[in-house]
Amino acid sequence: MTPRSRAGSAESERNRGGRPTAAQAGELDRRIRHAALDTLLEHGYEATSMKAIADAAGTTKPTLYTRFPTKEALFLEVLGWAIGRPDWPVPEPPEPDPADLEGALTAIAHAALTRTLHPDMIRLEQIAIGHAAAYPDLAKSTYGTGTWPRKRLVVELLTRHARTGAIVADDPGRLAELFLGLASGVAGRLASFGIVLDADERDRHLNAAVQLFLRSLRPD
Structure with missing residues (x-):
């Protein structure tokens, strides 16, 4: 029909x-x-x-x-x-094991980067950026990080491990935003200009982002 x-x-x-x-x-x-x-x-x-x-x-x-x-x-x-949407452009993976801090951060970073670098997400990002000036509330209404489910996962993860003394995370919400930006923000911005990391570069990027973030959380 x-x-x-x-x-x-x-x-x-x-x-x-x-x-x-x-x-x-x-x-x-x-x-x-x-x-x-x-x-x-x-x-x-x-x-x-x-x-x-x-x-x-x-x-x-x-x-x-x-x-x-x-x-x-x-x-x-x-x-x-x-x-x-949790199912677009790719389904969100199951929540990682919160007991394994490094493993959970790696899984979250991988999910964030996979979503960010999907061709449909890159295209949507390009369209949004192209019209951001015409719609000044666009970024605040659609890209605000306060309600990201993935941000919530990182906050819960940091809070859990901070309670044990394994890390120092005085502002888990801010740290979660910084981690997600480190994991996928720069790569996403480059992708919006047509510069997309290949598979090997993605792996190196993820590893560096997670290790840098973990070092910043170590107690003095």
Whole structure:
């Protein structure tokens, strides 16, 4: 079934049954987000139209505009949604063993770098950077580190080992942000300019980041 016929079917069902159910509305929202993300990644922000997104989602422009009054509103919604997803662009791995500080930090750093250097994430980052000046709240609303699940893991890990005296971590939240920046921040920024670390470089980068961070935590 083509997007247009799917849209017609969805609209006719809605018309026959009155207002859509919560499940139907949720399914449509899901389709819109996925369609918008795929279209943005393929064509970029400027070349993506609301009609193209509506067609890809199997709905109509009027329906799309009832949910998102502007392309900017849809862009901000989809950007935040994509970045916050634990299954995109790759699924998050299981939480590491917290008893092994070095092993857990290595696993967390590896997951962060894998996500950062995925081609879809690099492309989304490039689009976001290209429009950051036009949307000044973009970085704060979508890239703020306060609610990162991965940051929470590092905070819990540092707090646990600081209690035993194995490390000194007076400000676990700040240290977690610094560690994640060390693990993936620089590599991600380079990737946004087309400079992507190869597999060997990634391994060396991860090892250096973890060892440097561990040395900074050692008690005097």
